[in-house]
Amino acid sequence: MSAHGDQQRLQGTTPETQPVITAPHQLKRAELLERLQGNKHGLSQDEVNSRLKRYGNNSLPQAKPPGITHTFIRQFFNPLIYILLLAAFVSLLLHEYSDAIFIIAVLLINAVIGTVQEYSAQRAALALQQLVTTHVMVLRSGESYQINSEALVPGDIVLLESGSRVPADMRLLSEYDLEIDESLLTGESLPVSKEAGLTLEHDTPLAERCNMAFAGTMVSRGRGRCLVTATATATEIGTLASAISRPPQKPPLLLRMERFTFMVGIFVAIAVLILATIGFISGTPLEEIFLLSVALAVSAIPEGLPVALTVALAIGMNRMAKRNVVVRRLMAVESLGSCTFIASDKTGTLTVNELTARRILLPGQPAWHISGEGMVPVGAITPPTGVDGDGSKLLIEQLAIAVTLDNEGFLGLREGEWDHHGDAVDVALLVMAHKVDIHQADALATYEKIAEIPFESEHRFSASLNLFDGRPTISTKGALESLLPMCSHMATTEGRQPIDRDALEAQAITLAAEGYRILSIASGACVPISDEPFAVSHLHGLTLLGMVGMIDPLRPTAAAAIRNCRSAGIEVSMVTGDHPLTAYAIASELQLANSLDQVVTGTALREAEQQSHAAVDQLTREARVFARVEPQQKLAIIESLTRNGHYVAVTGDGANDAPALRAAHVGVAMGKSGTDVARETADIIITDDDFSSIANGIEEGRIAYANVRKVIFLLISTGAAELVLFALSLMAGLPMPLLAVQLLWLNLVTNGIQDVALAFEPGEGNELKQPPRAPKEAIFNRLMLERVIISAVVIGIVAFLTFRWLLQAGYSVDEARNGTLLLMVLFENVHVFNSRSEHLSCFRHNPLRNKLLLFGTAAAQLIHIGAMYTPGLNEVLGVKPVAIGHWLQLLLLATSVLLAMELHKCYLKLRHTNHV
Structure with missing residues (x-):
């Protein structure tokens, strides 16, 4: 019946002032019903529609994400951009007008690319949040309906139950054992017991209004029937909305990458300083050294890495959403790849929840x-x-x-x-x-x-x-x-x-x-x-x-999903309140357990808890079924599995599951059957309540994390290759192999296009056949370091030898730079295909599986060739057309990095075989 309520949501309405009930807590229930023109059977649909038009939706004003203009301006708030602006200013002072114009043009183009990427990621994240809506049971015309909470109006009668979020300010009409967590409003840590029959003094403090339920608070236990007295901004929390709003926090992955980028920046700055010193000693003009040092620093430092990672994660989140997994916290994308144990509910997750x-x-x-x-x-x-x-x-x-x-x-x-x-x-x-x-x-x-x-x-x-x-x-x-x-x-x-x-x-x-x-x-x-x-x-x-x-029939996909998890190195257990024999019969059908010894009851857990943590850990070590378990015992199970060395994901749908969801490394709430408390505590939400979607989420999470590594490898290795090229040229006493504008152009037409295309890389098909990643494993690990060193050295040496040969063959410095720049573009066009997999050969990786990457690579090459034929631009860049034969020769040289990385992959395969 949620659609019933969704149809009532009004957009673009200007709400009037809501009915003034200054102190509903001091009024008797019958008097309040009369004041709000309601009745015990609920409002009629016509009256609801009328009040929606008058008072608007029950929603607080949301902080809008930064607009496209603000996002564009923010691209320039970067210390590296300041350096480039300084370089453009110095170029003007030196009357190098073409260089200054080009630097500014590159800054603008980079800003546009960054804006499009970041703005798209923001919109995608916002769209994902719209997938998770809050519903509430209301009584209207004598019948109960489940509606979107935004469709509530003053005078509605709402049915509250344990685990639900209170959707509006309400006066209790009746209750049973009702306790509400009001810490959001009052700071009181303990739930407040409610009594519907009381009438209170006008000046009763908010924390003592025990006959009221306030918007945004959570029902800890019990039931209640309530009369809506205020919605949206007229609620108590509406007056505090601006005070309690918090800026979005960056996920740990992006924070680590920002720190990593900073460290790389320090390393590159030292390297550039050394190269500049060598250039100065060798007699290179100061203005050229300055411009080149700046350009080299910016090209080698992956300043676009955080944005590229945000895009990669946003793409991963959207892919997961298409497979019924909504990520509420970005950290869950990387955490899913590390899970070694899933503690899953039975009802509705492994079964269809149609008893x-x-x-x-x-x-x-x-x-x-x-x-x-x-x-x-x-x-x-x-x-x-x-x-x-x-x-x-x-x-x-x-x-x-x-x-x-x-x-x-x-x-x-x-x-x-x-x-x-x-x-x-x-x-x-x-x-x-x-x-x-x-x-x-x-x-x-x-x-x-x-x-x-x-x-x-x-x-x-x-x-x-x-x-x-x-x-x-x-x-x-x-x-x-x-x-x-x-x-x-x-x-x-x-x-x-x-x-x-x-x-x-x-x-x-x-x-x-x-x-x-x-x-x-x-x-x-x-x-x-x-x-x-x-x-x-x-x-x-x-x-x-x-x-x-x-x-409750098993989901047809459950057994296969459990097998997939096991092949991915993930153990699965079932946590249920069912009788142990019932639970074992179901687990046997799912091939979760093959012996009653693998069934642990809530009673056994309770007895073990009274002894020691070690006793509990011994039980959970081999258990695959937890039967007759109370919700609070799920927390003890999660803590024990963690002590046993597991990285745990746990599912939950009730309010009592919140502690376990919070304690687990990845909390998974159910979108259909889950309470508001569970959904808001969890890291991810399964919109179809199907266990197979968890397995799908793990697969997509691993793909997203792998794509993040691919983007990092591409950006770091190409920047390192440019450093190698310049270091060798300066040490050999050769002129600068590339001009400042050429370096900026190289980054613009290659990494600026290819890194985003790489983030769309599909999975390799073996994601669920690999063991989980160690939780503390660094993204920039030994394997990536090996690959960066090999590719950077090969690209740098081949480019250096080509530049030196061109000079020795009688070509002018400008012609040698033209050929070297084209070679570097080709190198990066080829190298992006090395980035598609750490282990799988390029020749076994179907290029048509990522058509966007093919298009991006072709576009990068065509843009560079087009620049050679474009009057004005070719003069600024110092490029000109080359014969097709020379282009093919350079392309052949560029494949050297492909050969080197293929040999490295063969070595990795051999090393793995010997290790096994």
């Missing part, structure tokens, strides 16, 4: 069969062989009524089609009840609901208190071990009998071993306890009606 009730266990009877699939209530409930179906019909109906009353789901016909929302367990039980002609609306009309205890992971059950003929009646459902202590009797065809716990547990174990998720159902009269509200203390002396066995 179907398939079996009913009545006390003392074999299992009844339920036909039908999915959420469409078509099918029948048939008794087992030898059981009198008519005699047990009343028991089945009593069980169906109980699961219908203790239910927060919805199942009904809307516009001729079956519609449903709510927890998958609740919906599956409603479908089952329909198959014996028990309908939710009819049941609630007969049994008026007066109170409830919602399901929480801590107690593993829920309960409902209803009135039937004036008598309070309890209906409850939950795990068998949770309900058994509450029950004194069980329902049989012979009447209400004393409960036989051993027999019931044996029945449950038999069904659990077949992979069924077991839910127990009980009911009974409610015995008042003084004036206490309905609570756990009322749940005793109940009658166990039976158990329901449900199947």
Whole structure:
């Protein structure tokens, strides 16, 4: 139903001032409803549309990303740019007008390229954020809907539950065990207990308004029904929006690269100073030394590296989004490549989260069969062989009524089609009840609901208190071990009998071993306890009606995704609240576990925690299934896996999963079933809740990280090659091999185009066949250093020898520089293909897999050739056309770096073989 709300979002409206409710906390609930012209059934759709037009969307003004003009201007705020501007100024003083104009032109072109890259990356990141929206349950015209939170209006009735973010300022109408984390507003670290029935003084401090819920805060536990009193900028947080806004932080990878670039800059500055000294001693004119030193420094220092990396990461993020993985923090792109262990939830991640009730266990009877699939209530409930179906019909109906009353789901016909929302367990039980002609609306009309205890992971059950003929009646459902202590009797065809716990547990174990998720159902009269509200203390002396066995089919892609993770060196475990036998049956089908010894229960974890960390670590070392685990125990599992040396990714969807998501190296939240708390805590969000998308994300994360390395290698190695060329020329007493403008041009037409194209490089196909990268492994590692040295030395020496030969062959200095510049362009055109893979031969790498790189390389060469024939530009650059034969000879020389790197790859393969 989210589309229902999304259609209401208005763009371009100018909201009026919202209704002035100066102190909703001091008003009684009925009075406040009247003031806001609302009612207990919720607003009508016409009234909602009218209020949206008047008050606008429920959203705070967002800080806009820098505009294209601001982004363009920011390209010039770089110390290296200042040096180039100084060089242009000195050129003007020396009357080298063409050099000055060209330097400024290069600066402008580089600024345009940087602006396009950075602006595109910003827009792509913004688009990704739009994929993650917050939804909320509202009551309108007597029906509950899930809508986008931006479609809320004053007067709406909102249903809050554990794990949800409060979408607006609201007055509580009713609540159960409701606690809200208001630290964002008040700084109070502990959750605040809420009481709907109180009216407070006008001057009650914000932190003490226990009958209110404020926008931006988080529901820690419990449930609540609330009346929206203010939205958007009229909320308490709206007045603080500017104060709490924070500038975006750079991811660790970019910070490391900026530090790396700075260190390279220092090294290059020292090298340039040495070369300038050599040039001065050899008699080179000072102005030429100055301009050349500046140009050489700028060409050798990878000042464009942070922007290039931002683009590479943005491309990776977009690729991941196309595979249902939304990255909330850039660090997750690099972190995914290091994961060695994934602790995954079962429901909705490894399974499809479409529970179907398939079996009913009545006390003392074999299992009844339920036909039908999915959420469409078509099918029948048939008794087992030898059981009198008519005699047990009343028991089945009593069980169906109980699961219908203790239910927060919805199942009904809307516009001729079956519609449903709510927890998958609740919906599956409603479908089952329909198959014996028990309908939710009819049941609630007969049994008026007066109170409830919602399901929480801590107690593993829920309960409902209803009135039937004036008598309070309890209906409850939950795990068998949770309900058994509450029950004194069980329902049989012979009447209400004393409960036989051993027999019931044996029945449950038999069904659990077949992979069924077991839910127990009980009911009974409610015995008042003084004036206490309905609570756990009322749940005793109940009658166990039976158990329901449900199947949640495995996702078809889950088993293959787990195999892919294992081939990538990543272990996978399943964390679930299911019975150990149910969990093991599912894990066996997924080939996660092959022995019950690999199943660890929450009880075993609790006992180990009471002993020592070492005891817990011993359990988690071999475990592949964690069953009957409470959410808070997931944190202990993650911490133990980390102590065992793993780099851990963990999935979560509930509010109680937030500590584990935060503690893991990579927190993974579910986009469909995940709560607001989980999604906002996580590093990445899986939009389809499918485990295979996690494997896809790991693959794309590794590809993105590999592409970052490729871009770094290309920029560093070509800059180093230019240093080698100049060092050799100066030491040999030769003229400067390239002019300042030629160096700037070289960087402009090669790296300026090719590095972005390289960031689009697809995967090599073996990303999930390689072991995880060590978390602390430096990007510029030994392998990259080897490759940089080899390629820089080969390019530098061949270019130097070519320049010297041209001079010795009688060519003028300008002609020799023309040939050397063309050779360097060709070198970089060829070398970019070396950058495509660290290990795979260029001849085994299909060039058509990255057509953009082919286009960029061809464009770079054609632009340079075009400059040779362009009057004015060719004079500034000191270039002129060369014969096709000479061009082919230079191209042949440029392939020397290809040969050298191919030999290095052969050496790496041989070294790896010998090591193995």
